[in-house]
Amino acid sequence: MKLRIGTRKSTLALWQANKVADALNTQGVETELVEIESFGDKVQDIPIDKLGDKGVFTKALDEALLAGEIDLAVHSLKDVPTVFPDGLKLAAVLERGNPMDVLVCPVEAPQKGHSRVIATGSIRRTAFWKNRFPGDEVVGLRGNVPTRLEKVDSNRWHGAIFAAAGLERIGYKDRISEILDWMIPAPSQGIVGIVTAEKIDFEDVLAKIDHKESHLCGSIERAFLNELEAGCSSPVGAHADIKNGVLYFIGAVLSLDGSKRLDVEREISVDQAVAQKGAEWAKLLKGEGAAELLDHSDE
Numbered sequence: 585m586k587l588r589i590g591t592r593k594s595t596l597a598l599w600q601a602n603k604v605a606d607a608l609n610t611q612g613v614e615t616e617l618v619e620i621e622s623f624g625d626k627v628q629d630i631p632i633d634k635l636g637d638k639g640v641f642t643k644a645l646d647e648a649l650l651a652g653e654i655d656l657a658v659h660s661l662k663d664v665p666t667v668f669p670d671g672l673k674l675a676a677v678l679e680r681g682n683p684m685d686v687l688v689c690p691v692e693a694p695q696k697g698h699s700r701v702i703a704t705g706s707i708r709r710t711a712f713w714k715n716r717f718p719g720d721e722v723v724g725l726r727g728n729v730p731t732r733l734e735k736v737d738s739n740r741w742h743g744a745i746f747a748a749a750g751l752e753r754i755g756y757k758d759r760i761s762e763i764l765d766w767m768i769p770a771p772s773q774g775i776v777g778i779v780t781a782e783k784i785d786f787e788d789v790l791a792k793i794d795h796k797e798s799h800l801c802g803s804i805e806r807a808f809l810n811e812l813e814a815g816c817s818s819p820v821g822a823h824a825d826i827k828n829g830v831l832y833f834i835g836a837v838l839s840l841d842g843s844k845r846l847d848v849e850r851e852i853s854v855d856q857a858v859a860q861k862g863a864e865w866a867k868l869l870k871g872e873g874a875a876e877l878l879d880h881s882d883e
């Protein structure tokens with residue numbers, strides 16, 4: 585058996601696909617990488633949230649799975665919509681990397697100006713930043729990780745926000761200026777996910793490489809996002825973490841401008857933790873008006 589692993593072509597995507605290949609090879613399974621370009625990679629100059637449909641990074645790989653051209657697709661799980669197309673599923677995840685958001689400052693001192701300028705293409709990061717620093721200006725930023733790093737240096741903004749995992753994976757750990765430990769990460773940030781067809785004959789080998797705790801945390805965070813009918817470009821943060829048999833969860837929904845914010849924080853025993861808990865906790869925020877906050881986010 586030789587499994588065909590579908591991946592996007594960015595350095596980060598290839599690192600993640602190779603990580604899955606290594607895990608499978610360790611189980612004695614041969615693999616081959618199939619590189620596929622996604623819509624989100626082709627169109628680099630339009631903000632992510634303006635590209636339309638959910639799944640701008642996943643659709644081309646979904647289609648290849650459904651057409652039987654690949655056996656599995658590897659994604660940053662945070663880019664994967666919470667609802668799968670018919671016939672596909674999240675089959676396994678690797679152990680989570682660093683889930684945090686971080687600030688990268690330019691190599692040369694930032695430009696002087698009236699207010700600090702922070703760059704990010706993410707609606708969630710913008711809302712969290714504005715919530716904490718309402719006086720700062722936030723400007724858009726797109727492209728893959730190396731492109732975004734070049735832009736920070738050439739524009740000399742005060743900083744730009746990145747996922748720590750993305751930087752660490754492709755050798756830019758030393759560019760991290762500050763860990764934003766107050767910012768709640770995107771649901772599933774730092775998790776590599778493996779998507780397959782619903783029915784496959786290599787379920788047993790995926791079960792062996794699946795990291796159960798990361799899978800559980802990611803599923804709870806995704807259920808939280810799904811219950812809010814929100815996606816990866818919504819001002820929603822969620823993070824679950826397991827320590828000594830206890831699962832700690834924090835989640836928040838913000839208004840686009842960061843001026844309003846609803847939070848939920850819970851601790852439960854891992855024995856009681858199921859994906860559905862995320863939906864339960866999202867319902868608590870809906871009861872406080874989360875849906876209305878998000879409604880205004882689509883404009």
Ligand SMILES: NCc1[nH]cc(CCC(=O)O)c1CC(=O)O
Binds near residue numbers: 660747749772773776
């Ligand atoms: N939206 C792009 C994206 N998708 C996954 C990662 C990083 C890896 C991860 O979070 O798992 C990144 C880069 C970033 O947000 O800076």
